Amino acid sequence: MKRIILSMVLVMFSLVSGQANAGLEIVITEGTDSARPIAVVPFKWLGTGAAPYNFTEVVSSDLIRSGRFKPVALHELPSRPSTDAEIENYSEWARLGVEAVLVGSVAEFAAGRYEVSYQLIDPLRGQITGGLSEYIKDEGLVSEQDHILDGRTSVVLDSQFRQYAHRISDVVYEALTGERGAFLTRIAYVFVEHGTRLPYQLMVSDYDGENARVLLRSPEPLMSPAWSPDGSKLAYVSFENKTAEIFIQDIYTTEREKLTSFPRINGSPAWSPDGKKMAMVLSKDGAPNVYVMDLASRRLKQITDHWRIDTEPKWTPDGKSLVFTSERGGLPQVYRVDLDSARIRRTTFNGDSNLGGIVTPDGKGLVMVNRDSGYYHIARQDFPTGNFQQLTQTTLDESPSIAPNGSMIIYSTMHNNQQVLALVSMDGRFQARLPSKAGDVKAPAWSPFL
Numbered sequence: 001m002k003r004i005i006l007s008m009v010l011v012m013f014s015l016v017s018g019q020a021n022a023g024l025e026i027v028i029t030e031g032t033d034s035a036r037p038i039a040v041v042p043f044k045w046l047g048t049g050a051a052p053y054n055f056t057e058v059v060s061s062d063l064i065r066s067g068r069f070k071p072v073a074l075h076e077l078p079s080r081p082s083t084d085a086e087i088e089n090y091s092e093w094a095r096l097g098v099e100a101v102l103v104g105s106v107a108e109f110a111a112g113r114y115e116v117s118y119q120l121i122d123p124l125r126g127q128i129t130g131g132l133s134e135y136i137k138d139e140g141l142v143s144e145q146d147h148i149l150d151g152r153t154s155v156v157l158d159s160q161f162r163q164y165a166h167r168i169s170d171v172v173y174e175a176l177t178g179e180r181g182a183f184l185t186r187i188a189y190v191f192v193e194h195g196t197r198l199p200y201q202l203m204v205s206d207y208d209g210e211n212a213r214v215l216l217r218s219p220e221p222l223m224s225p226a227w228s229p230d231g232s233k234l235a236y237v238s239f240e241n242k243t244a245e246i247f248i249q250d251i252y253t254t255e256r257e258k259l260t261s262f263p264r265i266n267g268s269p270a271w272s273p274d275g276k277k278m279a280m281v282l283s284k285d286g287a288p289n290v291y292v293m294d295l296a297s298r299r300l301k302q303i304t305d306h307w308r309i310d311t312e313p314k315w316t317p318d319g320k321s322l323v324f325t326s327e328r329g330g331l332p333q334v335y336r337v338d339l340d341s342a343r344i345r346r347t348t349f350n351g352d353s354n355l356g357g358i359v360t361p362d363g364k365g366l367v368m369v370n371r372d373s374g375y376y377h378i379a380r381q382d383f384p385t386g387n388f389q390q391l392t393q394t395t396l397d398e399s400p401s402i403a404p405n406g407s408m409i410i411y412s413t414m415h416n417n418q419q420v421l422a423l424v425s426m427d428g429r430f431q432a433r434l435p436s437k438a439g440d441v442k443a444p445a446w447s448p449f450l
Helices: 002-009 055-065 090-094 123-129 158-177
Strands: 027-030 036-040 069-071 101-110 113-121 133-137 140-144 148-157 186-192 200-206 213-218 222-227 233-238 245-250 256-260 266-271 277-282 289-294 299-302 310-315 321-326 333-338 344-346 353-359 365-372 375-382 388-390 398-402 408-415 418-425 431-434 440-446
Touching (some): 036 055, 148 158, 186 222, 222 266, 266 310, 277 310, 289 310, 289 321, 310 353
Parallel strands (some): 333 353
Antiparallel strands (some): 101 113, 113 148, 186 200, 222 233, 233 245, 266 277, 277 289, 310 321, 321 333, 365 375, 398 408, 408 418
16 A cells, blocks of 8 residues: 555556567457357458458457457358358358358559458348348338448558458447447557666557557656547656656657646646546645646646545546545545536445546446455446446556447556556456566556547
């Protein structure tokens, strides 16, 4: 607890571990047995020589990492069609128990440009209807291949193959769950490469750790990256000038500006949902308290005023409230403040303490770090019932950040005496670990939809 309180005084807790020079390697630890089976057929290359890209591998990996789906092993596929028309027997696919079959093809369109086509097929519906259903509409008799859940054709640059593969995953995920996929999102984190001149690196990568790039290197700690609502900027805390300061940096141009440099603590930046305000923690007037800054005018408004530590503010999706961690009751707990009425109420009561609270994108729950019997776990609490669920079984979890569709949580934990990133589904049934090959990572932050 002493370590946690000290981190709060410095504004943010130690955050998650990652890898700068190589992609984060995702290791599934729990949950694949309960996932829904799906068939992802290797896309057919309609050209000569080797296929230019393995779309199937990326899509399969995305669906596995979502915790919702388990692709059938390739050797178990009854055939390898590239279109619905090439499926001769829907029954043999239905017998696999899969709820959908993804097929596709890739053909050269022009130099450096390729035509990618795919279809998502419901084999059970195809088996029942024979692939064709007829029904009456006001306009008259029409025919529809209603067993094809989705199908698209696009011309894609070869430099955009991976991005388009994630897009296919998003389409499949939404078609089968009714929820928007989050595979085209990114994560930000701080990589610590010990023993180097500039050990602290602010990183941005695809959600799966690929395409990682360095935004900033520093000899002093970097903390608390937070995405702007449009995904174009990061706010973060830097100690590079030997004191805590809040910066905003454009992730595309890398241009940055210093937002605050008040005496003592400047920390825990959090963008409002409309991008016009920034919540933060300042101790310029005494104890650490929560403030909100209007970004256009730089005008500050103090939100909390307590002699104990108030830290880690996060906005509710409607922008009308903040949740924050406070020691005002003794041990850290998560509180909620209404920004219009200034009314503050405690929202967490389970275990010894709770901290690092973040409201789910639908506003119906709170994800937090729960301390119980000396162990720190990721937990979820529903609104307004208060139903509580511990999601992880590891013992030193920190810094949760939620995917924009609310399906997964990324957080920091310890593995083999190293800080690593980990994933857990919102229901706790699926877990994965993203170990880094060298160094530590801190402060995971999941981007908005891009």
